[in-house]
Amino acid sequence: MRVLHVVDSLEFGGLERVVTDLAIEQKRIGHEVAVFSLQATTGLVGELEAAGIPVLIGHKQGSADLKLLRLLRRTVIERRIELVHSHNFVPNYHAAVATWGLLWRKPTLVSTTHDMGTRLSNARLRRLYRWSLRHTAGVAMVGRQVHDRFVGEGYVPASRAVTVLNGIPVERFGWSPERRERARATMGVAADELLIGAVGRLVELKNHRLLIDQMPALLECEPRARLVLIGSGPLHDELQARIDALGLGDKVRLLGQRRDVADLTVGFDVFALPSRTEGLSIALLEAAANRLAIVATAVGGNPEIVRDGETGLLVPADDGSSLMEAMLRLLDDPSLRVRLAASASAWVREHASVATLARAYDAFYRQRMG
Structure with a gap:
């Protein structure tokens, strides 16, 4: 054809x-x-x-x-x-x-x-x-x-x-200790730090500001937490100014547009998607294929990928406290992260x-x- x-x-x-x-x-x-x-x-x-x-x-x-x-x-x-x-x-x-x-x-x-x-x-x-x-x-x-x-x-x-x-081409994705170590070295993340990451255009609908705004309270509960955002867009300067205003220093970093996203995300401990709207997120599918623990907002097609408590955690859109609680829950419970990530990986390989x-x-x- x-x-x-x-x-x-x-x-x-x-x-x-x-x-x-x-x-x-x-x-x-x-x-x-x-x-x-x-x-x-x-x-x-x-x-x-x-x-x-x-x-x-x-x-x-x-x-x-x-x-x-x-x-x-x-x-x-x-x-x-x-x-x-x-x-x-x-x-x-x-x-x-x-x-x-x-x-x-x-x-x-x-x-x-x-x-x-x-x-x-x-x-x-x-x-x-x-x-x-x-x-x-x-x-x-x-x-x-x-x-x-x-x-x-x-x-x-x-x-x-x-x-x-x-x-997605699932064969490009997959977790291993070696890939995780390389990714974290590339991003300058220490072995004992707990890394939250997000991937997406820096635009209003992706709602990265909500994620940044939770970090001061999250760091009080878990000082080892770090946040990286991968992607470019018109809100870059505004988000960087917010990071600076909150005194987050190198605990939150904007990595810009990258061609090696699949190789970097495997270094995350938690993948966060705080969007206000989505169709069926490619970033979310890729996170699942890379065997990551996911927290996402319950909007658009997100619940078709993330079944709450089975393949990740869902939170309401624009609800900062629920987002922080879910991220903290995942950071505090390595066995929960492993279980949710394994289920998400199996689902995406079978269905997507x-x-x-x-x-x-x-x-x-x-x-x-x-």
């Missing part, structure tokens, strides 16, 4: 990571795959190209870029694309416009909704997305909560909606591998091409 994935960009992020891994797996099993990025981007482009997957860049200028739409349409025609797979709202609108009216070799358009749709509070985007869905053969949701929201609110008819859990993801999308494609 000739497949074209359409994304906003290929900068480092959960959506971009899952599209990259899916495209590479699809090529491995025999599909002809290309990726079209609306915006100028670097990020994961090199990884795709190294796997032999062409990446086309639209260099998007403004909200109505006719040059981009012509390039996307020409790409579909010249590559004889059979199926266009868009990822989230703006790419789906562009893909629908670019393929609208094609009479010869018209491809099937499908889409994946990767989050709970907070951007759809914008009325114009909401209208454009609803229009594009009229030209979309099927929509995959990355979790049950996402599915229930978009079907329940009338965006997507139930007959065209399916749930396809995100997947990239091979499972590719098989699910194959079935979805064939059903929608009908």
Whole structure:
């Protein structure tokens, strides 16, 4: 099958990571795959190209870029694309416009909704997305909560909606004493320190400030605790200023964007995800695959990965005291950390591998091409 994935960009992020891994797996099993990025981007482009997957860049200028739409349409025609797979709202609108009216070799358009749709509070985007869905053969949701929201609110008819859990290349992940020791040495973490870590863009919805704000009280109870945040974003300076204002010094560090995230997180004692909203978090899947004890907020798709008391601990969103208590509970109980981490690792390997993801999308494609 000739497949074209359409994304906003290929900068480092959960959506971009899952599209990259899916495209590479699809090529491995025999599909002809290309990726079209609306915006100028670097990020994961090199990884795709190294796997032999062409990446086309639209260099998007403004909200109505006719040059981009012509390039996307020409790409579909010249590559004889059979199926266009868009990822989230703006790419789906562009893909629908670019393929609208094609009479010869018209491809099937499908889409994946990767989050709970907070951007759809914008009325114009909401209208454009609803229009594009009229030209979309099927929509995959990355979790049950996402599915229930978009079907329940009338965006997507139930007959065209399916749930396809995100997947990761689980073979890249795994805990060992040697990997843990190397990771902690790289991050400058002492053997007796207890490390809490988070991975994600430094943006409001990820709510890293809540995590930072719990550290003074947490350190009073457990002086060996340390916190690292991996990721970049517009809140970097604000979060660093908060760390300085609380006098946390080197007990809380921002590590920035890293290419070796999987190698670093294996050095965590606790993985924390304090987000206000999530689809089905790739960072959370990777933490589970790296055999980490997890505390996460009970939002979006998080409860589909973290079953409270079984594969991790869940806390309410924006509840600092519950977050601190859960982190302290894990830091104080090594046997609990081991038990939860082992269960999380087993779950992700059974339910959320990239091979499972590719098989699910194959079935979805064939059903929608009908």
